[in-house]
Amino acid sequence: MSTVTATALQSENPPIIPLPFNANQPQTIKLYPLSNYTFGVKETQPEEDPSVIARLKRLEEHYNAHGMRRTCEGILVCHEHNHPHILMLQIANAFFKLPGDYLRPEDDEVDGFKARLDERLAPVGRIGEGEEAGDWHVGDCLAQWWRPNFETFMYPFIPAHVTRPKECKKLYFIELPKSKVLSVPKNMKLLAVPLFELYDNTARYGPQLSAIPHLLSKYNFEFVNENDEVVAATPGVGPDGYVPKTKVLAGGSGGDEDMNDAKEEENGTA
Incomplete structure (x- = not known):
């Protein structure tokens, strides 16, 4: 490249570099591309309750026998065109949820959570070579949502008048490895939804x-x-013209999906 060309490509107003701005910053997380992962389907997992009323009734029975229900769900993150995407389930073409479920009364929190992730996403027969049961890296607890009563509403805090919440749902960051095999029940779709x-x-x-x-x-x-090379880092942007879209990974026809009519169950509270 000639000196003239090189000079032309340089900005006449170089950016002003501020002092470091990383105090008390959590570790930087590596995100691997969606294409690194293999997706499949497995046998149907029917919903335990035929209705919201039945689900809340079962919650009440659980509370009376075992106390507050403990629920864990995972935030699994990868990237497409250098934009973070969240892996989540769509059930009955109607509502969304994160992988995970309520823990059994006798379960240890983390081990029980890994078992519920296996139920939802682990391949039958361990299709992924070298994978073992509970092969999940459970990272930070990012949020706690509380159900004060036997109702659909949950809050990211315990209301002042509530002393005995009926359920606590924790959302954990799940660090995905470089590659992994994931399988979704036939009656569900596995989606990659952009943060955007x-x-x-x-x-x-x-x-x-x-x-x-x-x-x-x-x-x-x-x-x-x-190729395991870092090609971008936050802050940053994807390629020009790319518009992030939800992608169906398994359990559907594949490709980009129009989700305008779908909603998270009970508006994200159940």
Whole structure:
């Protein structure tokens, strides 16, 4: 490249570099591309309750026998075009939820959570070579949502008048490895939803899922390509013209998905 060309490519007004701004910053997280992961389907997992009323009735029975129900769900993050995407389930083409479920009364929190993740996403017969049961890296607890009563509403705090909440749901950051095999039940879809789509979108995803971009804003990300090379890092942008879209990974026809009519169950509270 000639000196004239090189000079022409340089800005006449170079950026002003501020002092370091990383005090008390959590570790930078590596995000691997969606193409690194293999997706499949497995046998149907029918819903335990035929209705919301039945679900709340079962919650009441659980509370009377075992006390507050403990629920754990995972925020699994990868990237597409250097934009973070969240892996989540869509059930009956109607509502969204994160992988995970309530713990059994006798379960240890983390081990029980890993078992519920296996039920939802682990391949049958351990298709992924070298994978073992509970092979999940459970990271930070990013949020706690509380159910004060036997109702659908949950809050990110315990209301002042409530002394015995009926359920606590924890959202954990799950660090995905470089590659992994994931399988979704036939009656569900596994989606990759961009943060852009979730942000400030309570009408479609409810308060819990639409808050995920806020929860992840504490981290800086490095975006790794298929050759294990860091190609971008926050702050940064994807390729020109790319508009993040939800992608169906398994359990559907595949490709980009229009989610305008789908909503998270009970507006993100159940």
